[in-house]
Amino acid sequence: xxxxxxxxxxxxxxxxxxxxxxxxxxxxxxxxxxxxxxxxxxxxxxxxxxxxxxxxxxxxxxxxxxxxxxxxxxxxxxxxxxxxxxxxxxxxxxxxxxxxxxxxxxxxxxxxxxx
Amino acid sequence: xxxxxxxxxxxxxxxxxxxxxxxxxxxxxxxxxxxxxxxxxxxxxxxxxxxxxxxxxxxxxxxxxxxxxxxxxxxxxxxxxxxxxxxxxxxxxxxxxxxxxxxxxxxxxxxxx
Numbered sequence: 195x196x197x198x199x200x201x202x203x204x205x206x207x208x209x210x211x212x213x214x215x216x217x218x219x220x221x222x223x224x225x226x227x228x229x230x231x232x233x234x235x236x237x238x239x240x241x242x243x244x245x246x247x248x249x250x251x252x253x254x255x256x257x258x259x260x261x262x263x264x265x266x267x268x269x270x271x272x273x274x275x276x277x278x279x280x281x282x283x284x285x286x287x288x289x290x291x292x293x294x295x296x297x298x299x300x301x302x303x304x305x306x307x308x309x
Numbered sequence: 310x311x312x313x314x315x316x317x318x319x320x321x322x323x324x325x326x327x328x329x330x331x332x333x334x335x336x337x338x339x340x341x342x343x344x345x346x347x348x349x350x351x352x353x354x355x356x357x358x359x360x361x362x363x364x365x366x367x368x369x370x371x372x373x374x375x376x377x378x379x380x381x382x383x384x385x386x387x388x389x390x391x392x393x394x395x396x397x398x399x400x401x402x403x404x405x406x407x408x409x410x411x412x413x414x415x416x417x418x419x420x421x422x
Contacts, residue, residue, distance in 0.1 A: 229410075236398075296408055
């Protein structure tokens, strides 16, 4: 069964450094999302991406964050200058195009630790 | 303010019993409500979706109800098994937007043998 993959599974970085989290969505999906989950808290929406542009973003997704689909398969989340409070699990998700399809498929996540 | 509340942080039940989890929301008008399962250190996995004009949805041992007047959804797992132990997340899908999900904090279900 096709699945969303994410790399790395765990990333440790120092405060102020840039990180890029990578995702490979399911191949025939056209909507892509990033969510994050701080330890012990709820899953929070960051950004959605469709047709090579951001379609929605939350208040969390400030100028330090950016997303890109550099080729036909990868979808990346960049954090320019990490802060301690960026430590969280980051989930990529994708969705099929059909208007009647609302199920999102989540990847296993990247645990980001900022020290 | 907008809130999604899931009845408790943890629910312990005996194997074979029915687990009932609650999701209440305020100041939202969702078009759809979804339930996901999340295992420790893993991403959410979709279980069921129910539309605002549907009262009940079933899938195998799972049943979801949706009451837009009470602003509440109930999620039932019948004949529960230890393998059902996980955190269950309620998520709202609002009418506008690109299918972004707003999640509750989840209820951790522990099914004891």
